[in-house]
Amino acid sequence: MSKNDPLSLLREFTISKKPITLVSSSGTLVTELVDASDVVFADDKQSARFPRNTPTNYRRGASDEFYTLETLLFLLQRAHQSVAEYSLEVAQKGLQMVSVLDRRLVLDYLTGVTATSGNIVKQQTDTSKRSLDDVQDGTQDDASKKQKTLSHAGHGDASEVLEIIRSKERLARTTASVLRGNKSFANIQKLGIGILLKSKSKDEKAPSKKPDPRQTGAAATPSTSSRPSSTPSSASQRPSSNPSSQAKPRSSSRIPIIIIPAAITSMLTMYNIKQFLEDQIYVDSQEIRNQGGAKPSRLVIERRQKANETHKTPYHVIDSADHLRPEDWDRVVCVFTTGAEWQFKKWKWQKPVELFAHVKGFYAKWADEQPKESIKSWNVEILSVSPNLHDSTKF
Structure with a gap:
């Protein structure tokens, strides 16, 4: 090749x-x-x-x-x-x-894991073609083969020439042609989705576990000892009927959301956004990936609203808005953009002018780089990032 x-x-x-x-x-x-x-x-x-x-x-x-x-x-x-x-x-x-x-x-x-692949089609050179002819025709040289073909073509009709060609044909087999078969698997993905949906539907329709009749009878005819008592000890053993008195896990439904680009070529990705937002330090994403760091699907960062505050506000950072519910868009407070409008496709606000009228927008670039022409009409703040960023960018 x-x-x-x-x-x-x-x-x-x-x-x-x-x-x-x-x-x-x-x-x-x-x-x-x-x-x-x-x-x-x-x-x-x-x-x-x-x-x-x-x-x-x-x-x-x-x-x-x-x-x-x-x-x-x-x-x-x-x-x-x-x-x-x-x-x-x-x-x-x-x-x-x-x-x-x-x-x-x-x-x-x-990536070099394998040296070749069966799906790579190599271009056949004149030398390889000549070598193939030599194998097919044994010890015949090119001159004798050409003379024999011309002789048949001159003294016979077209059918005789075709018979000569067919006699020299050989069936070529490759890994692709052997696996080609006579069936199409174009709909295999659709069939798999149908099987998964049918299995999920059966699980949802499965009857719940029937209660034990002995436990049902005992509950229907409570004994004297199971009746409510006015003593403090029995009251402490009963669960409280007031929902507000029960302990609840901390809800994350109102935690603000920050959306960053999903493109791996973006300056800010899920690999380095935590250091950038919490410590104001820029680390190259490629360095983190080379160290074997896995890409998180969601991050939680904490920032102080003011420099002298001890309380930190948590934020969720994501790079895909596909799983956001309609009510979650009220929590989106910040969007980092690369200047490509396709980033907002299928979002609640798909036009940049409308999007950045509702949320704060940022566009990160190198300090010696000119911003894209597309963002000049967008309501975004430009962050000029230096490779040696320490505490130069605050927002």
Whole structure:
């Protein structure tokens, strides 16, 4: 396989942890794959640039389609996500999805766990074609084969030529063609969901455990000792009928919510947001992921409303609003944005102007970086972050 094809370069740069550059149609560097038009692989030894929708030679399952460069690169960027999270974000950004059956095979190949994959279609060179002809025809050389074919074509009709071609045909089998079969599994996900829903419905309709008749009879005919007593000792043994007198767990239904971007390329993610909001210290997300840190689905942070206060207010930090109920949106007090409007898709307020009229908005950028043009019309506060941030940003 050529070292200049996009699949080989993507695998090489991923294993070597070399940076892959995304360039927009105007020639500027961007961080989001959906904003880029080209993908650049450049280091000290080589430099190659491909349109992001360039097809690779990695076959999609047993079909005749091939994954594009942007599809494989986006899977690498979202390798930490679950299948459900990855599928939702692919749909939101309008990209092609790597199938569930291919996901682990693709990641293992691109990260170097496996050396090759059966779904990679190698381009056959002239040398390999000639070698195949030599095996088929034994000791015949090219000149004698060509003379024999021309002789048959000149003295026979088309059917004789076709018979000669058919006699030399060999059935090619690959791992993809062997597994292709004659059945379609396109609806397997739909069937699985149907089975789960049917099982859940049976559990909900299952009758509750019948009470013991002996206990029911005893409860219907209480003895003298079970009757209410006016003595303090018996009163202390009975549960109180006043709901307010019973101890209740602390409710989290009114804890404020902060929403941050889910994109792994964002400056602030679930890996480093706690240090940023509580200690005003910026830590690179990639460093935490390299140390093996797991991504939390929800964080609880505490902040003082004023510098001289001892009481700290808790906040919930999430990077997905999919599970928010309609009443939970009243608790959203702050939103961090990357400047991409698709971040607010399916939210209660989908337009940035309407969203930031209800909640406080923040846009984080590097101190030497210009903000995106899209946020200039949004009601958001710009946070200029320095890599050596200690106590320079307060909000």
